[in-house]
Amino acid sequence: MTAVVTVDGVSKRYGDVVALEDVSFSLRENAIHGLLGRNGAGKTTLMQILTGQTLASAGRVDLFGGSPYENEAALSHVSFIKESQAYPNAFRVGHVLRTAADLFPHWDGDYARRLLGDLSVPTNRYVRKLSRGMKSALGVTIGLASRAPLTIFDEPYLGLDAVARQIFYDRLLADYAAHPRTVILSMHLIDEVGDLIERVLLLDGGHLVLDEDADVLRGQVVAATGPEKAVDAFAAGRTELHRERLGDLVRATIRGSFGGRERSLAEALGVAVDPLSLQQFMVSMTGRVSQ
Amino acid sequence: MSRVLAAARLHTVAWPLTLSWPWGIMASSFLLNLAIFGAIGDRMEGDAKTGGLLSLYITMAIVAGSSVTQVFPYALGMSVTRRTFYAATALVMTALSIAFAVPLYLLKLLEQATGGWGLSMRFFAVDLIDVHNGLLQVLVYAVPLLFVCFFGMFSGVVFARWGINGVFAMTVAGLLGLGLVALVITWSGAWRTAGHWFADQPPAALFAGWPMLLVLALAGGGYALLRRAQA
Numbered sequence: 001m002t003a004v005v006t007v008d009g010v011s012k013r014y015g016d017v018v019a020l021e022d023v024s025f026s027l028r029e030n031a032i033h034g035l036l037g038r039n040g041a042g043k044t045t046l047m048q049i050l051t052g053q054t055l056a057s058a059g060r061v062d063l064f065g066g067s068p069y070e071n072e073a074a075l076s077h078v079s080f081i082k083e084s085q086a087y088p089n090a091f092r093v094g095h096v097l098r099t100a101a102d103l104f105p106h107w108d109g110d111y112a113r114r115l116l117g118d119l120s121v122p123t124n125r126y127v128r129k130l131s132r133g134m135k136s137a138l139g140v141t142i143g144l145a146s147r148a149p150l151t152i153f154d155e156p157y158l159g160l161d162a163v164a165r166q167i168f169y170d171r172l173l174a175d176y177a178a179h180p181r182t183v184i185l186s187m188h189l190i191d192e193v194g195d196l197i198e199r200v201l202l203l204d205g206g207h208l209v210l211d212e213d214a215d216v217l218r219g220q221v222v223a224a225t226g227p228e229k230a231v232d233a234f235a236a237g238r239t240e241l242h243r244e245r246l247g248d249l250v251r252a253t254i255r256g257s258f259g260g261r262e263r264s265l266a267e268a269l270g271v272a273v274d275p276l277s278l279q280q281f282m283v284s285m286t287g288r289v290s291q
Numbered sequence: 292m293s294r295v296l297a298a299a300r301l302h303t304v305a306w307p308l309t310l311s312w313p314w315g316i317m318a319s320s321f322l323l324n325l326a327i328f329g330a331i332g333d334r335m336e337g338d339a340k341t342g343g344l345l346s347l348y349i350t351m352a353i354v355a356g357s358s359v360t361q362v363f364p365y366a367l368g369m370s371v372t373r374r375t376f377y378a379a380t381a382l383v384m385t386a387l388s389i390a391f392a393v394p395l396y397l398l399k400l401l402e403q404a405t406g407g408w409g410l411s412m413r414f415f416a417v418d419l420i421d422v423h424n425g426l427l428q429v430l431v432y433a434v435p436l437l438f439v440c441f442f443g444m445f446s447g448v449v450f451a452r453w454g455i456n457g458v459f460a461m462t463v464a465g466l467l468g469l470g471l472v473a474l475v476i477t478w479s480g481a482w483r484t485a486g487h488w489f490a491d492q493p494p495a496a497l498f499a500g501w502p503m504l505l506v507l508a509l510a511g512g513g514y515a516l517l518r519r520a521q522a
Contacts, residue, residue: 053522075370086364090305102297
């Protein structure tokens with residue numbers, strides 16, 4: 001197993017603001033990673049540092065065996081689609097396709113045109129005249145058709161309708177199967193992509209709070225609902241992430257492994273145990289509600 | 292190198308919009324001057340010159356500036372390094388300066404052959420820049436073009452790094468710098484010497500030699516600033 005990207009103790013400060021604090025992880029080759037976190041958690045900053053577009057205040061990044069900063073060989077294997085991508089005013093969609101063909105070594109032009117057709121993006125229109133959703137569809141197309149060994153999507157679905165989003169997820173999965181590569185999906189709509197994600201990275205306030213296989217996570221976090229005493233008994237000795245009160249009942253978000261023994265215990269105590277989706281899990285991990 | 296050429300295409304792929312403007316604006320200036328000269332007719336004495344050629348240079352400075360401000364964020368997003376982007380931009384601007392200087396020279400020859408377009412108008416063959424060696428004449432057109440291009444690029448880089456405040460600060464610094472030079476010359480009573488110095492320079496030195504030094508300084512400075520520009 002090769003690490004495509006290794007991040008070691010990366011921090012980023014803007015004046016007094018800490019955007020990232022001592023973040024370390026590595027990305028596996030040919031896996032789909034979900035980079036999750038709330039707005040302002042540092043997701044975009046982290047991806048800009050990975051691609052050498054922004055410089056870290058401290059720490060080290062290794063991208064395909066070198067620092068990403070001004071690293072032509074490494075960067076030519078990267079396609080970073082960000083929601084805020086600026087396009088020159090003079091560019092039509094066709095210009096974007098031609099420059100992408102020049103700059104991405106594995107670019108598939110036919111595939112890009114088909115995909116734009118499916119997403120109903122006219123190729124002769126100025127990019128600045130595209131709607132929010134069409135601009136996102138163009139970004140998605142560049143990201144998929146570039147077939148870059150490291151492909152990063154930062155909030156790629158903004159403005160896309162449900163049909164276009166589904167097309168994106170389907171094509172991503174199909175193209176990923178045909179041309180395996182390392183993918184980072186930074187998204188809020190976690191449940192829509194929950195099945196795609198193989199590895200979860202969760203950022204909260206600039207800290208990496210979780211780096212875990214999605215499969216492990218899926219069975220590992222539950223919501224336990226019941227009378228307070230029963231929930232207390234069930235939660236004893238486990239990591240409780242969150243607790244809320246619903247009238248007479250208490251709902252606790254608990255992390256740990258839950259097998260048959262735990263289930264019979266819950267039954268005996270009268271506690272309902274429900275597995276949490278990735279999205280519910282993220283909310284319970286990062287949601288801070290003022291009391 | 293091939294990646295530099297690929298990045299150069301970022302500037303040329305939408306060329307009708309960016310590259311036709313300098314010539315379009317100069318052509319309109321030329322036609323306007325021609326109309327005015329035609330209207331004034333014989334009442335003018337001697338060969339009168341116009342400053343219309345400047346329009347090409349001003350437009351090129353703007354084109355060069357926006358080639359950085361418009362294309363750099365896109366290039367960075369398309370995984371192009373700052374170094375490659377800068378090399379590609381410098382390459383395109385140098386090629387354009389030379390490619391524009393040759394037709395300017397030919398138009399100058401045509402102007403002189405037709406007696407100033409039949410109206411004794413000097414649009415391309417302005418006194419100061421009129422030299423008799425063809426190659427030198429091309430340089431006298433090309434190097435100032437290079438200068439305005441690299442000045443435009445430098446300003447574009449300042450904008451890319453510090454936004455509009457950076458450009459204003461640069462303008463203030465430039466004005467103060469020039470003012471300081473003028474002040475020093477005035478204090479030391481050296482205006483005559485300075486005037487003589489300029490008058491003594493042959494056109495080739497004034498329009499090709501010295502500007503080339505400024506071009507190199509701007510090119511190096513622009514690159515140094517762009518190296519640390521962030522998305």
